Amino acid sequence: MLTPLPTGAARHIGPYRLLARIGAGGMGEVFLARRGQGRLVAVKAVRQGLDLDLDDAFRVRFRREMAAARAVTGPFTAALLDGDADARLPWLATEYVPGPSLADTVARCGPLPVAAVRALGAGLARALAAVHAARVLHRDLKPGNVLLTPDGPRLIDFGIAQAFEATALTMTGVLVGTPGFMAPEQIEGSHAVVPASDVFSLGAVLCHAATGRGPFDDPELASVVFRIAQGDADLSRVPDELRGLIAECLAPDPARRPAPAALAERLETHGTARFPWPSEVLSLFAEYRSAAAEFEPGAPYVPTMPGEPPTAPAAPTAPAAPGPAPAPRRRPWQWIVAAGVATAAVTAAALVLPDVPADPADPAENSPAATPAAKTPAGGSAASSLVRTYGRGHSGELGASAVTPSALPGGWQPWSRKKPEGADGRGTGCVLARSTLVCRDGRGAATALTAATGEVRWTAPGFQGKPSGVQESPPETDGERVFVPSELGVTGLDLEHGDELWRRAAPKHARLISMAYARGVLFTAEVKSAGSSGPRATTLRARRAKTGGQLWETALDAKAVGRLLVQGGTVYTALESGGALALSAGNGDEKAKVSGPRCGDLMGHDGAVLCWSARRGGVSDLDPETLAVRRVVGASKKPDVAPVVGAAGVLVVANSSHTDITTPRFTAYAWKSGRKLWDLPARGVPTALALADDRLLAAGTYEIYTVPLDGDAGNVTQRTVPLTDTTRLDGVELNTPLYLGGAVFAESSEGRFVSGRAL
Known part of the structure; x- marks a missing residue:
């Protein structure tokens, strides 16, 4: 949820005015921001005060990661809009999604019903297909990097994704990913990471969505890593309708995991136009959208009630289009x-x-x-x-x-x-x-x-x-x-x-x-x-x-x-x-x-x-x-x-x-x-x-x-x-x-x- 900025905090990053704080990670902070009277965006920047050596290699890696993220387009992804690898504290701006993460949703509303998990999995599989089509790996698919909206999930945070050609830029000795949602080959070394590694992470995410727990949850980090390496996934709480597919995603051998497009086809339930979110999740959507509404320029926000499709605010005037x-044409390409x-x-x-x-x-x-x-x-x-x-x-x-x-x-x-x-x-x-x-x-x-x-x-x-x-x-x-x-x-x-x-x-x-x-x-x-x-x-x-x-x-x-x-x-x-x-x-x-x-x-x-x-x-x-x-x-x-x-x-x-x-x-x-x-x-x-x-x-x-x-x-x-x-x-x-x-x-x-x- 959005929190006010502390007194004395910076109010601008690049051309964007910071409006509120969305969250923070190990090296970065995420802010709600806007440029002029334009759309709301999420700005992620290297955190102030960290003792970091932002050398040329880091900026080259950051710039390559932005280029990779910009190449990704798809209905279930959040677009990269802007960024600056050469700023004193590098930053990037992405499409703002006014919805809770899957992690927050499960924590507050409990595990999702089977129909919602299937629809969620199909959307995320389509998102991975778009990511891989752009020759990019996500490499950190986890419940916190999945945002939910009334019309489906949005896969976010390509900040550590690398184009296939750019894996050599990964820092030696740095483990990229989140324990509990990483594939065995990802733990062994980044050079072994393949598109199927993201499918493994997707399987772990769907297990979390269906049960409230990951398949390798353990109080000890060493035990989590060991269980992943041994293929010891606990799927006992997963509903029967989903267990087989999730198990295929978690196969130790990457070659045995389904491709994202094929996985989406198997998960999709045809004949329904709307996402089957339960009413408590729809109420959570309205809460998040209401929190963001006060920062929107223009007309007041009308909240979405549980069970109703989202309602856009009315604009005071009607636009014209091009x-x-x-x-006469000078060249064949001129329209x-x-x-x-x-x-x-x-x-x-x-x-x-x-x-x-x-x-x-x-x-x-x-x-x-x-x-x-x-x-x-x-x-x-x-x-x-x-x-x-x-x-x-x-x-x-x-x-x-x-x-x-x-x-x-x-x-x-x-x-x-x-x-x-x-x-x-x-x-x-x-x-x-x-x-x-x-x-x-x-x-x-x-x-x-x-x-x-x-x-x-x-x-x-x-x-x-x-x-x-x-x-x-x-x-x-x-x-x-x-x-x-x-x-x-x-x-x-x-x-x-x-x-x-x-x-x-x-x-x-x-x-x-x-x-x-x-x-x-x-x-x-x-x-x-x-x-x-x-x-x-x-x-x-x-x-x-x-x-x-x-x-x-x-x-x-x-x-x-x-x-x-x-x-x-x-x-x-x-x-x-x-x-x-x-x-x-x-x-x-x-x-x-x-x-x-x-x-x-x-x-x-x-x-x-x-x-x-x-x-x-x-x-x-x-x-x-x-x-x-x-x-x-x-x-x-x-x-x-x-x-x-x-x-x-x-x-x-x-x-x-x-x-x-x-x-x-x-x-x-x-x-x-x-x-x-x-x-x-x-x-x-x-x-x-x-x-x-x-x-x-x-x-x-x-x-x-x-x-x-x-x-x-x-x-x-x-x-x-x-x-x-x-x-x-x-x-x-x-x-x-x-x-x-x-x-x-x-x-x-x-x-x-x-x-x-x-x-």
Whole structure:
């Protein structure tokens, strides 16, 4: 349980403010901490006052152990988020799990029933499979390193885990592990430790969970070691249903122990969706969560009652999620994406359209708010009741819900799902709304998945016909309906059940290229198909989102490109020939038009319209009334993907040199002054950028990198996203990523929908 910090104790470790003390071990202390208003984390640091020789070898070992832990991802593991091996007292930060350890649970509630032990064992076996898949050994699996939550266990403390290649760094003569839960080969010497050694420890942990005692418990340490070496396990108190499996785990010969994945299959009981914790354990969960609630930023905590699923605190506003940018590509790996997220309150200020005629029959469209209130379905949290694509001006800025764990739907775990049979790869883009992820294909067919688990909720058919190319315009939502675009047209669907409300095909010899939603109105851009007669003209339309009825249309003598931007009662679009166009959102009348500069896409920020292109350097600041260029920021940098800028006033551009496209960099500028702030290597090829809290989020091929906005190179983090059920990762990209609650939701370029931890 959490305890107050003593008077005079240090209040910061690295960038984290210490909030309470969680516990301590032989060399380290663990604290509850938070960075700014971000998520709660557990910070483990070398204890103050110890007479330790923190030489280079120790720091090399510590750094290697952090790298090993960072490689581990899985639904039953606690992620390593940050760390510093070179600090005066080295430290690392991991995901905070607000639950008791297995040791505490058994001590307070007694042995667990058979069903709970089976589920616990299956979860821990899955965690070990993830650890070993990352070429890491845990080497200290014990009841104190297993935390329990309503939706399963979390394996923690990879602080002594070593990558297979790093075992030579273990200090000579140091016994790594906990007596009573160590395998015979672990006692004999670290060089004999293998993945099966962790399985032995798991068997001892399950014996403890089922009986309250370990299989080798003895008052004398020497007797414990002797009994382990002799294979003298006491399983007399273990229930018959579990004794055989636990005995296999404790086999003296490592080759005779089951593999973690096979063990999980044998322990899992199919047909139940919730963990079978007894009521007294659920009460203990509520006690731990209540203790942590006072340290959470934002809304008050609602405790979980025994027998009920956990309830996330309600967020005061609803976040928006990122969307794509169909801009020209410089290289095959570029997926030009805008990952913007904003709260509904901020969106309201940016999307007021006073001159759009309202529908008297639709109270949502008559509301002064930009976004109607969403009904939260069973199982969804208020925090995730409405998440829209793009957000404030497509600028890439995320609201607090993007990084606040409580915003995630209850029971979320990383998942990966194949696209439904028949879904093509010619259309990408998803939207999150009311704990539902809705994704499209090239024909406008929609698939709705439960955001927590990836299970398919419903599917809806697309248009007849064949798209001409890949489209990257995602669906839009008003919280009750979802609007699914395609090159062939657009469809309005009921979000809850997927029922078709209306359908509008694109005109003959035309294709829809962009769509935007604001205050009950859907705006679309259609261009003439290649090969049709006459100039490549564009038609902009406004439709009632509820009925699909047309409000106005305006024909242009130029081709629109990029996404439509709706801001301050005006619809903006970039033009293929160069420049941009502004129309009244109320009637489609032209308000301003310029012939330059060349814009691949537009963004909105701080009342301005921002123009950028992958073909030229810099981000141009356009006057929102006249579209005249007021200044250019970062003129020497050509953006590889959509730049991002947010309330902190920092513009970040991902760019690479023409001579070496494999080593892109992040360059940051103060938006108001244009002053260059910092320049850092990207650590990979970014496919999309976003801003959250005080960090930059960069999606790579299968990683999420975070970079502090102050440019601190020592505080860059990396999170691997598990994309598939296979080991093939080369060339796999995250398309149009969305962020919520510290998790990422995306399509992968190999034809799957995925969700994994991003922070």
